[in-house]
Amino acid sequence: MNIGQVAKRSGVSAKTIRYYESIGLIPEASRTDSGYRRYGDKDVETLRFIHHSRNLGFSVKDVGLLLDLWRDQKRASGDVKALALSHIEQVDRKIEELKKMRDTLTHLTKRCHGDDRPDCPILKGLAGEMAEV
Amino acid sequence: MNIGQVAKRSGVSAKTIRYYESIGLIPEASRTDSGYRRYGDKDVETLRFIHHSRNLGFSVKDVGLLLDLWRDQKRASGDVKALALSHIEQVDRKIEELKKMRDTLTHLTKRCHGDDRPDCPILKGLAGEMAEV
DNA sequence: ATAAGGGTTCCACAAGCTGGAAGGTCAATG
DNA sequence: CATTGACCTTCCAGCTTGTGGAACCCTTAT
Numbered sequence: 001m002n003i004g005q006v007a008k009r010s011g012v013s014a015k016t017i018r019y020y021e022s023i024g025l026i027p028e029a030s031r032t033d034s035g036y037r038r039y040g041d042k043d044v045e046t047l048r049f050i051h052h053s054r055n056l057g058f059s060v061k062d063v064g065l066l067l068d069l070w071r072d073q074k075r076a077s078g079d080v081k082a083l084a085l086s087h088i089e090q091v092d093r094k095i096e097e098l099k100k101m102r103d104t105l106t107h108l109t110k111r112c113h114g115d116d117r118p119d120c121p122i123l124k125g126l127a128g129e130m131a132e133v
Numbered sequence: 134m135n136i137g138q139v140a141k142r143s144g145v146s147a148k149t150i151r152y153y154e155s156i157g158l159i160p161e162a163s164r165t166d167s168g169y170r171r172y173g174d175k176d177v178e179t180l181r182f183i184h185h186s187r188n189l190g191f192s193v194k195d196v197g198l199l200l201d202l203w204r205d206q207k208r209a210s211g212d213v214k215a216l217a218l219s220h221i222e223q224v225d226r227k228i229e230e231l232k233k234m235r236d237t238l239t240h241l242t243k244r245c246h247g248d249d250r251p252d253c254p255i256l257k258g259l260a261g262e263m264a265e266v
Numbered sequence: 267a268t269a270a271g272g273g274t275t276c277c278a279c280a281a282g283c284t285g286g287a288a289g290g291t292c293a294a295t296g
Numbered sequence: 297c298a299t300t301g302a303c304c305t306t307c308c309a310g311c312t313t314g315t316g317g318a319a320c321c322c323t324t325a326t
Contacts (some may be wrong), residue, residue: 149314153311169323
């Protein structure tokens with residue numbers, strides 16, 4: 001398979017596959033005589049794994065760890081779970097942070113009549129002490 | 134005031150203030166004879182405005198727009214509100230996305246016993262079709 | 267005189283790709 | 297056989313929002 005095919009099947013773009021190779025996330029692909037990268041079904045599987053992991057918000061670094069664990073048949077599932085739980089915590093923290101932002105923003109916009117008059121509580125809020133917003 | 138003072142008062146680091154100047158978010162500061170940047174209370178106010186806006190998740194580009202609106206005494210509050218509402222939408226979309234991630238992750242980890250045995254539903258989930266997870 | 271604690275510039279790196287230029291390869295068509 | 301178009305290759309640049317560090321200058325106090 002050429003890189004385009006494997007890209008289509010895995011959901012990871014050709015450009016990104018080359019990038020992943022360049023940073024060592026996936027091993028260097030073998031080449032044809034003319035220099036094209038060659039891939040097999042196993043590579044599609046690996047890239048799908050990566051794609052799913054990235055979609056769940058794991059960093060590329062963490063995906064590397066997950067890949068190692070995935071390939072190690074003797075690994076302890078506890079190691080995987082620990083990584084996943086720590087990631088969930090991170091995601092939760094991010095959600096909370098965004099919620100706080102949204103609530104403040106919503107609060108400000110509700111007070112803003114939003115017409116063609118210049119008075120704007122949003123700008124006043126941004127300019128003043130945020131505590132009083 | 135030197136840059137360190139204004140950094141302390143505004144909550145924006147000296148490094149970042151120089152960066153904001155370099156990208157044109159704030160105008161170039163005047164200098165002392167020896168080349169130090171000089172600031173006044175108005176600059177502290179501006180940097181505070183920027184700091185608050187960034188904390189609420191506005192992009193630097195959007196902060197630029199907000200600053201323009203802030204400085205324009207004749208602007209319509211509707212323009213500000215539109216920007217804020219669109220930003221709230223973005224934040225909400227991000228929250229939903231993260232929630233979906235978290236739910237999937239939680240689902241997977243709940244099924245993983247997480248001990249020293251190698252069987253791990255998390256890895257299986259990442260490897261397989263995510264629909265079946 | 268010297269040392270501490272400012273300030274200055276400039277370059278590099280972080281994450282995670284994506285776009286584009288310049289060019290080689292492959293299969294099919296006229 | 298030549299050409300076309302779709303692939304493939306490498307390499308460089310840029311995106312965003314800063315941060316770290318080196319090398320060096322300025323100010324003030326001891």
